[in-house]
Amino acid sequence: MVGSPSADQTGLPEGWEVRRSNTKNLPYYFHPATKDSRWEPPAGTDPEKLKEYMAKYHSSKGVAPANLGPQDGKIRCAHLLVKHRDSRRPASWREPRITRSKDEATALIEEYRSVIKKYEANPNDPEGKSLSELATTESDCSSARKGGDLGFFGRGDMQKEFEEAAFELNKGEVSDIVYTASGVHLIQRLE
Structure with missing residues (x-):
């Protein structure tokens, strides 16, 4: 694509555009005229259009993770986070102010879990998606x-509830719903 996307x-x-950080290799939001840069989208963003754009141009499929090799006593996981208004920080890259209830967040996670189960049962099912695919467009975490x-x-690196659930998983397995101060999660153990 030549020039900045509209x-x-x-x-x-x-005036805002998506750029990629050289140090973190992650997309961020930048306004060239004001030199304002941020990890979270600016006010006035259309979350649906941004979600489509990020999935198309900033998806991580095939991108190697930062921490490449296994380390003693450590595991590697991916997660999908849905925040709610009582989360410790009720804002995300998708929504500057999250107002959904904990019950609504749980209902969303349950929907995502059923989509993941369809994918696990048959990766060719058009209604199924992997946790990684869903997280790219639906997770309220910058991951x-x-x-x-x-x-x-x-x-000791993660919130207690998250850690306990993650360490109980076998490689490739997706957790049941996990509640932490951050919100509602599905966790998949990668390594």
């Missing part, structure tokens, strides 16, 4: 840019 394509307010991949972590 606001019609990205869903960002006029969405990496298909939900959190890299390697050890005990």
